[in-house]
Amino acid sequence: MAHGIDEVARVAGVSTATVSRALRGLPNVSDSTRERVRSVATQLGYVASPSAASLASGRTMTIGLLTPWVKHWFFANVIEGAERALQSEGFGALLYTFEISRNAPRRRVDPDVLRRRVDGILVVGLPLDPAEVAALVGLGHPMIFVGSGVEGQLTVRLDDLVTGRTATEHLIDLGHRRIGHISGAPDDVTPFSPPAARRRGWLEAMGAAGLSVEPTLEVHGHFDLDGGRDSMRQLLAQRPDVTAVFAASDEMAMGAILAVRELGLRVPQDVSVIGIDGHDLGELVGLTTMAHPAVEEGAAAAALLLTMIAGTSAPADLVYQTRLVRRSSTGPPREGVAHA
Template sequence: MVQGIEDVARAAGVSTATVSRALRGLPNVSAATRERVRSAALALGYVASPSAASLASGRMRTIGLLTPWVNRWFFANVIEGAERTLRAVGFDALLYTFDISREQPRREVDPGVLRRRVDGTLVVGMPLRDAEVQALEDLGQPLAFVGTGRDDHLTVRLDDHAAGTRATEHLVALGHRAIGHVSGTPDDHHSWSPPNARRAGWADALGAAGSPPLPGWEINGNFDVPGGRASTHTLLDAHPELTAVFAASDEMAMGVILAARDRGLRVPEDLSVIGIDGHDLGELVDLTTVSQDASGQGAQAAALLLELIAGGGSALQVIHPTRLVVRGSTGSPRSGDA
């Protein structure tokens, strides 16, 4: 017997509208409810929509998932959200990683490994060159992005400029004007990339406050804790006048806090620190952050990609909201330091 959305709603104890929102990865559904709905759908063998039902035959039932890393917070959470959505309709994820490091350029995306193995491709947080995008398009299958992607493709992301602006404005409101920035990877020059957009938000917010950033107030932190730590030492050696640091990710922000501790600086009395993400360990280190729902972005991107595979879907840019979470790593600068 084919199970319908009403059966899933009854099993999960929610409305059919909530079932639809949960399985499509849309916001305003709690994590607990989303998991309960997905578990019920999986147990009942429910296919999320009539369009998704057309995927049941003649398909590989697999999505190619390209990502730089699987062990960093944003990427791990996006992948987890995408896989949950895919499993709910009987799809698998074929994972390929492309390490981005300081020492060597990453290898080129080879579409040949995906040909006749997947029904579509989801690129997670990895800037691609135009030739690589074209090579994936040439597969003749739907292509979607999470976190970073061109305006002419389905992309689920933040308003990264707004997130960088919001983080910097929080520090400005506390009285800081000498605010350093630990950015992301150095080889991503696209204007639509998250590191560049967050950097622009930082610069614009400081400019609006009448204190445009000075040359040298920005440094690459490679989106990890060691990079954030090492880069902060270099930054503060050159610019000891900085009273605050905005890091483009929480993991780099944690590295900033470690560097401050190395130098005998108190956070936030001597140095305020803010990040972006909403990392699970942020509360443990009392980190102020601009929080995002990475798992929800992965779930929604996977659901929308499935709609594209089934011949539906229309949205190109889906912007997820952020939330400022104020904790103990930010405070007013010492008198005379602002």
């Protein structure tokens, strides 16, 4: 029969608070006392409940996780990595979604739903305005952004500028000179926005190669497959001379490939396509991509947040590099190609 914390405290000769601190690995407990408490707890079959541990430490053992979606590849993988890291340390996640729609304004973040319910906050790919950021900072909890960031807040992110430039340079090196770009939403232009930095990388690579960029070479795919398909149709309608496309996400890139094929064209003979992410399904369609470890990024963000909750000062931004994965969706342009 398992005994309670009171019995463990009585046998070990300490208070119940000391038992809780010792079993949670918290400070202000000597090594000898900690070992004695653990030994007694094992003998009596006592397992501390999460609620009791939370009360003893003054923590909720919960992280607030704010994100637009859980169904898209990047968000799902970051959240999976974060949850794994949190669970390994006895923490849970309180998930709030704020869907970004092209047809309606996003629901605003209300900090009151997190008050006294979380010990820290992870913001995954959710662009926030200054008032929302200030409201979250006002809660007094450590906070980390993943993907989209804001000035003055720790962000775990990709080197999006270099990624966009490298993706475009891959197409240029293959011989392409009319390269379109599928970005996210037209109003997502803040300096700390991944699509804005990826677009700058595209522009830099085109400029360095002496290639002109007209407004008709850029369309917006809203970071989903349907958006990638619709925007690719729009791009080829207004610029039938395009021979290659750099999409700012793999899901948009896969939508673009569908559109090219639906129009009776071939990938890559008529149009080459490259994306960003390393989506699990990319290999099925032969998608060339700039891959990155999203699960690892989520786990790293959660681990950093836990160290900040424990009192460690915030480090500098954690920046991940991407790697070019060459597959069959990119190749040299056909001589004299022009798409009707």
